Amino acid sequence: MKDKQNNCDCRENLDRIAREEKTWQENLVDKRVQRFNLEKSPTSFYTPNATQNFDFLEKVGFPGQYPFTAGNTPFDFAKANEKLAAQMNFRPDWGGTRGVGKYGGFGTAADYRDYLKRMHSMGRFGGPNMAFDLVTQCGYDSDSPMGEGEVGRVGVAVDSFRDFCVIYEPYTGDLEIDKVPSNFTINAPCAIIIAMYAELARSRGIAPAVLRGTPQNDILKEFIARGTYIYPAGPSLRLFRDTLEFMRKHMPLLNVNSIGGYHIREAGATRSQDLAFSLANAAAYIREGVNAGLDPNDFLTKFTFNAFGGSMEIYKEIAFHRASRRMYARMLKEEFGVTNPKAMTIRQPITAHIGCSSTTLQRTLNNWARAMVGGVAAGMTGSLPGVFPPWDEPLGLGHSQEAVQMQLDATRILMHETGLTDVCDPWAGSYFMESLTDELEADALAEMEKIQGMGGAVAAIENGYMPKAVAKSAYEKQKRIESQEDLVVGVNCYTGEHEIDVTINREVEATYDPALMASCEERQKATLQELKRSRDGKTALSLLSTLRTHARDESKNLMPDICECVKNDCTLQEVCDVFREVFGEAQPVKL
Amino acid sequence: MYKGARVETIVSISWETLLDGVKKGNVRSLARIITLVENREPGWKDAMKSLYPLGGKAKIVGITGSPGAGKSTLTNAVARDFVARGYTVGIIAVDPSSPFSGGALLGDRLRMRDVVTLPEIFIRSMATRGALGGLCQGARDIARILDAFGKDVVIIETVGVGQDEVEVVKAADLVMVVCVPGQGDGIQALKAGIMEIADLYVVNKADREGADEVVADIGGMLDISDNGGRPQPPVIKTSALANQGITELVDALVQGFESGRNADSWQAQRVKEEILTLVETEILDYLRENWERTGDLDKAVEGILEKQTDPYSVVDSLLPLIREASRSKETT
């Protein structure tokens, strides 16, 4: 025992507590259990014996310092400007010139451009936060038979650099792309979109070096969840490497990626699977950068995470975020020799939340109460107490103004009325929370070791391990709900005839014009046809052929070729088809 | 309007119509006949009788190997190559039934993307169904129906675990065993029954490290094994995903069709086994049905549990039923 520990933790004291606990268990707990005719106590209680040899500096440390268990910073931008936000009636959903606007996208490039213009005219600025349609995400052009019926549906269709430029037409002057950032939620064809972004800047006489924003660029999780992969995991990782090298060299302010633990949990992963798989993916990306000769102390400052998954189990979610920060920092330090503290934090927009999969269609308004719990957990894990998602999420009709208002207000109530976020890591030192954090960390580490034993994330994707594990966990969860082992209010309990389904008015702002949606496929195809007619076809063909040759050489960085291709009007699918030819296509996982 | 009315259709479509459909190349009739035969619906044997003379032309290839060896992907590549050479192909993809629910998850199709829509190809997923009626016989029946339908080649892809696969590939003319690098124990498992029936070894995923070692291991085992005087089976390296080695593999299969195990003695042995399997199933089905109806089986179990008798005496006392069974067969 080190002398810094006071007598509360000394051996005799712990022994005394253990003896007292035993007596308490027998005299009080067991008798109550008997009285209520239970098999065991429905509650637990933690004493210092749960965290024996607890070393505060090793396990927790100070907020903003290794191992970051207590938080990435003592307080973040939002906390620093909390009062100001109230004074200026700040609405994060509208975006400011500092950040990106609301996530979205639909129709043709021109449709989305007009939508963005309309938002600007309403005072809702912020950079484009682009959702791409599934056709683009899967590397097809709008005229591909694979994309029939899906063009412009869940996001904007981008077939070419010309489309990309059209979207950015409203971004000039005060909103010039050297002033506002952009987000791109795209993975398999991400290299192409990054090339377009760089070429857009160059075409406007702006150095790509000043561009800001975040491409999702997290292809590995697509194999585990979400499913918009194209090529096998190995070559996909090579394309990631090429973007990483390119961005560090030419676009150093741009975030490299947004690694998703969120999707993995939504797909059904358990907490420890979510943590282990996300970190295993992160490790694969880092290894790729290190193997390319890049310094992780540098490039990791531009890695971000797209939040991890969430659940209603508030304690476990808090422990999850404490464990994830610690595990990531330790992994970087011990495995990759990272020393720069700025490179060791999990940078993510929000921390704890309940996850969309916790929301229910039944008695939908209850989701507001559910999301509030997530906000409380977030506030206790070092971030804005973001209440997420809006309660009408499971209706699948777009969030209503009312639901978004209630979501915003719930967050504001937690921010301003409760003092929830006035303390960093309020759970630090809790016997219960520290042991829960250790337990989760141990589970996740064991899972990571398993993956390492297979040869890392790529191998555990190719042999189907990670996707299958997630599918099985999802099914186990479903079985627990159907057997009423897990209770979900309004779904498998309290469903009697006297319960009331409370509804309120829902007005979904007419964001996307249904008439435009209906005609976008035809219009987008016409634009594409026009492009193919008017471009210099010979140059396009020869550039694609160069790209093909270089793609076969694993040591070549393909970004300069991709830049040339997009600049000369090669389409997104044409570039992807070259890679399909050279890399092959990913195999679906057999259940 | 679209209307789900499955049951009426089953009842209303007769065996004759379906058999006629199969002869005319109707895919739905083919699929339905397979279902009815697989289910052992009344009349199935008569249907098989009338299909039997139509077949006998197709070459049946059995593909087996450990899970994860890439059998489905290989089947996909091989089938594609066969089609390119002008063959039509039927594929039977076997997956295990759940011993608890009797249901099954059949997912091999999803690895056969290149061929699922080719008109020359017919893919049928088959669950082991607790090997009721003999798994080998089930696969053999389907293969025979595909043969009668006019498929030139029928590929049977097995589950890849245990005794089942040895059973299934007995229905094949040529058996191809798939190995991959990095599965040392997989090769060990081969020793248990598979070596005797393999006509061809494939080392798939040969772009991976250790492929040559696997080839050497197989060669080593073949050197010391007794394969009844047959020529040494070839060992071929492939990478099904990259479509490498597939031409060589299909060349070897085609050659095998010509030179394969066509010895009369082997064919006779196979026919004999089939007859015995069919008879065994029939008798067992008959007995079980009878015993369950009369309650004799339950009574016997009870007797044994209460230590009043023993299983051997029970068998002897139940045997008269078999004679009855054979009599009733003669009369029908």
Add this chain to the structure above:
Amino acid sequence: MNNKKIRVLIAKPGLDGHERGARIIAYGLRDAGFEVIYTGLRQSPEQIVSAALQEDVDVIGLSILSGAHLSLTKKVVDQLKSNDAEDILLVVGGVVPEQDVASLKEMGVAGVFTAGTSVSQVAQFISEQVNA
């Protein structure tokens, strides 16, 4: 001896890659004693119907979360019709807004299952319909 099993094809038409629901249903129906043919992601209506015919399934289950359920289901129905396979029971699961449920049923979809549906409900529905 009759050995009949209900055979179900589970497919994801279109490009939507969210497989959670489809996989849960596939596992769940297997455990309910069905033979489930799982064809996975990015299936064209032609592929789905061709698989359904070859596998001689009693039921086709489509899982769609991208919002493209009306057009994709319509295409599958058209394929079934042109293949004279209208007897195959068609069910749809996923994110389907209330008002679209009626449109799907009008097309001939026998059952629409949205969030919160239990696998046992789906299994029961299929058993009843197929054995009716």
